[in-house]
Amino acid sequence: MLEHLVPPSVACAETRGDRLDIDLYPSEREALGRAVDKRRREFTTGRACARDALTRLGVRVVAIPSGPHGEPLWPPGIVGSITHCRGYAACAVATADAVTALGIDAEPNEPLPPRVLEDVVRGRELDLVAAWPRRTSAEDQVDPSRLVFSAKEAVYKAWFPLTGRWLGFEDVELAVDPAGSEFSARLLVAGPVVGGMPLTEFAGRWRLQNGIICTAVVVQ
Secondary structure (H helix, E strand, O other), X not given: OHHHOOOOOOEEEEEOOOOXXXXXXXXXXXXXXXXXXXXXXXXXXXXXXXXXXXXXXXXOOOOOXXXXXXXXXXXXXXXXXXXXXXXXXXXXXXXXXXXXEEEEEEEEOOOOOHHHHHHHOOOHHHHHHHOOOOOOOHHHOOOHHHHHHHHHHHHHHHXXXXXXXXXXXXXXXXXXOOOOOEEEEEEOOOOOEEOOEEOOEEEEEEEEEOOEEEEEEEEO
16 A cells, blocks of 8 residues: 555555564664553564565664654664554655655544544645545545544654654645545645755645555655
8 A cells, every 4th residue: 555655766564463573672672661562562563564664675674763752763874654553554764865754654544533633624624624525435435534634644754854843733734635646735834944945845645445544745
């Protein structure tokens, strides 16, 4: 699923089940601390996907510890992103000379809880969700509120390595093409400078498959 959303320069790995067939490095175990079993399974599965993705990129597998905000710490010269949700986990990586930043996110294709919806979907996004077309097949019917949430999560994962700053749901205005597989995210706050130019918008792609919404943002 993920490979349909990123350019060929990005290496991907994904799984529909737990991947507990690896031994974590000491720094990775330290990042887990006293995490509960669910978190340990998610973390280990994500790192297993990361090792597969790095191998496909032709990069030696190393520890991927976590930073102070829980972000994966990639080896020098590598950019990447990890995601996991119920029934799916994935990783995407690329060399820094091919891709400036990337973010991926996966979510179950289910409506957002009302209180979360109020925080995530704002302004013209409310009209987008209300006017989202109905599909004839339930398998093709993406939940637009969850799609907005996932796209903003992918945007944040691409944003943070460039800025080291928090980006709130209210700091981005999302536009989605219901007939296609693309979205754009206009920044409502000052963005980072990329290639000598201020970044004002992120572009991304999305896909629904087997009950999972997957989104990806690649800054080249």
